[in-house]
Amino acid sequence: MNKIYKISFLLFSMILISCQDYLEEDNRSNETTDFYLTTEGYNLLVNANYGFLREIYGGEPWLFAAGTDMYAEGRENEPPGLSRYTQLNSNSNGVGHLYNVCYKAIQTANMGVYYGDLTEQSPELSQQIGAIKFLRANSYFLLVQTYGDVALITDYIQERKLEFDRNSAEDVYSFIIAELEESLDMVNDDPYNGRINKRAVMDLLAKVYLTRAYEDFGSSADFTQAAEYADAAINGEELSLSFAELWTPDYTIKQGTIFSVQYDESSVSTDPFELGHRQSSYFGPYQGGSEIAGEAPYRTYTLCPTQYAIDLFTEDDDRWYTTFMTEVYDPYFAFYETDDYEGLPVQHYYEASWNDNDDFKEAYLEEHPDAVYHDYGSYVPSVNPSNDYQTIPVKKFDDPEAPFGISTNRNDIVISRLAEAYLVAAEAYLQSGDATTGLARLNEVRERAGVEDASLSDFDIDYILDERGRELLGEYHRWLDLKRTGTLVDRASMYHYLVEPGNFNGANGELKILRPIPQSALDLNQNNEFPQNPAYQ
Template sequence: MKKVIVILGILVLSLNSCSSFIEEDNRSFAAAEEYFLTTAGFESLVNTNYSMLKDIYGGDPWLFEAGTDMYSEGRNMEPDGLSRYLNLNPTSQGVDQLYRTCYASIQQANKGLYYANLTAQSPNLSTRIGELKFLRANAYFLLVQTYGGVPIVLESINTAILAFDRNTAEEVYTQILKDLNEALPAVSTGAYTGRVNRRAVQNLLAKVYLTKGYESFGTSADFTTAASLADQVINGQQLNVSFDNVVRPGNEMNAETIFSVQFSAATNATGVATLGNAQGYYFGPYLGPAATGNPYPNRSYTLLPTVYALSLYEKGDRRWEGTFMTEIYSRYYAYYEVVDKTALKITDFYEPSWFTTADRAAWKTANASRYQNAATFRYHDWGTYSSSSNVSADYATIPVRKFDDPTAPYGTATNNRVSTRDFIISRLGETYLVAAEAYLKAGNTVNALARLNEVRRRAGGGTAGVIPVLTSIDINTILDERARELLGEYHRWFDLKRTGTLVTRTVLHNPKITNASVFNGLNGNLKILRPIPQTVLDLNRSTNYPQNPAY
């Protein structure tokens, strides 16, 4: 494999060894190189690697969720290229986000691995090396899914070198699997505490093998391996935490969390509107001005659920009310503050898809006394509050509540990273669905159905039959279930890209994309992979770094 060197722009990011979130605490005031040779210094360096995840997942969601079947533009505009594809090009807004943040993370991991060979021996050293390899593999996995083949950089670079070659996607997958398989025996086998453990490595390995299986260089054995690894993560554990508790604010470290990005009010103290995560900001309607004391959270009114996303939920599916705030109280956050909500006054109600005319009349009769003001109360009929509805009015679309943070300060459109909730990257509900997909692709529909139906059992409150058990399965069945279970959890674009359904499902369900021709790129190539950012190409002096074919 050719030696690969990173560009100056990435290098500048990676050379900033102090994160805004977890500082490399050099109390000795010695040179950093000397500090990292101590046990405390090396631990600080590894902690900084974890903090790099905050920039990868804490900011804008466009590369994860925009331009899919699940969400489309509301009153505020998404980046045009990433959300509608027609004008997608190497200079499009947001195209570089994962390239920048993932390479910064990779270089920080490389730095940690470099000092691991020099630092003082300690009982945790091999464990920390495993953690660093996992973090590097995670960054490369995001890159290869988004951009295809990218440079493999394994050295800790501290000088500006402006030429690098592009590795193939197959080579990147090989490196990812190498890092993860070396991490597996090294990391902790204990319960999840916020650090990478064996279960987290197995879970990422399962997703890597599953995704690789769809590639031209993948094999059927990849699906079999992915299924086996997912079952090792599951290890007989049923989904016994209620969905409402899985997404409850402050309960992110529940028994089903496999790996997450750790946020807290303490680590955000120096930038309360810029150092948290923005997951709660983007999914849902504007509910009031961004001002301290307002009874409603500040939201962007940008990524709104489509009719397809809303119509997936069936009567009895606890995920409907676990995902959406179906009743708006005069004080929005009273939902989390008041145990007995029967006396709370409501301003809005969003009708579910299964309501009949009789259900509507019965609800209005039973709840008339709860209206805060009968003259201004808004009853939103089914079909009137999706992203394709009239979104110019406040409250016009249903709020996504699963990312609410009642303790977060108010932010603004430009300072929206206010949530101090942990960002869950992987949890057991998704692992069951990874297993279902892997078994399906491996030809074992019996096991695929069993894994998927366990997710549905929990969705029905843990009672079999509350929502129907499925008796047949295909990739669309799995994508529908992933949509119900994982709405807004930064998986959707990768799901559609992986399964080869990005064009068909987006055109079918996204009201802003009605023609597949928007995906047409240069020379008959489709805009599936994101373009390599133009800033990367401009700084690179190598002649062996081609742009992706569609651009």
């Protein structure tokens, strides 16, 4: 079995991470590993596995969103390698995040599986081991999509090993599927409460099969299998919760949530400026400094919606009004404090394409004479990258109770939800040759949004990507979607104002699609035959 290279991976008996209902504050760094042979100790080890989701998803989202068709930098710079591709190399800022964190999570999972065979028996043990296998599979799925061939390490390493090999992506996908199939037999079918259940496993299996189907070693049967698992995850449930209700910030697990990273006020309050997450900090303009703390959310002015993202929406699409803060009130969070906005002063208004006429603008400014009116087409980073408020804010992740800061959000980060399962099914059915059924799945999502059904003549992979853009804007899928479907180069260079097709040209005639293996990992590895990805050699 391949061995891990990171010294830090050997220290996970010390790792105890605070997470909602997952881990109490504790310090057992002087305990022996016999502690994990007890039910109490093993529970904490399981919770540490869940806790790593915060490290994977809770920080900077560059590897999920930067350098795509939907988001571009405004006043502040994103890591240029990940955003523009021209400076992308093994030392580039941000390229190692998933590589390092996912392998830490994998070693913790390996530890959980190892002690699962040794610890005290309990009614929850099978469920716990199944959840750990899911989390290990999820980490490997992120790694193989991002970096291609990676080292498969499934043993709990208890001594220092600094030499390892790369396994083929085909082998990694086979392992992920086998791992998830084992997990499916072990976890329960309870409603989702933050713990992995059968629905979450089936949903991830659908995504894995869908993604593998596009690979050289994939097959059309993978599309069929993806459709079957997606339908099993949907399980006949309709999208009964409105889009607005779905994103109301009441800090609860919403109906239709399949898999999420859990946060709550009690866990974040011990360090409110570090233990929250950053999702709401991106996707919009800076709106003021600490002097107005509590009156406006922190925004980094990075990952601002592009004109393509804005143009995805039509007037009858409910998602437009929930996704964007088209009217910024004074103060900003007054939006969440009342249902009657008539008397609230408007600071900024962002004009939609369907209101792009002089009559509407004149009438609006007459009613709101103190508002700054941003004409349609003027509030995207390619046009106005430099000044405050000059791009449209994304509000769907707002936490109105959070203190002013970059890492303070306490909403759960939703990784998978019912509407996305419908879109996975739509794509899988389309690619398996059953466009009629795929279209029906997609139109379920459009019906909830209040827009008219798409037709078979519209229905292709570009339409699916557009629909995913409307439904999932700001959620951590876009780079993976474009990479999976082979559309990254075309779409990023078409819609991202700082990306041209030539930016993707790498070494050896290869395109910079896969990210480079981080140089720090290569330097630690004593296997001199371990190859870098070809575009970066």
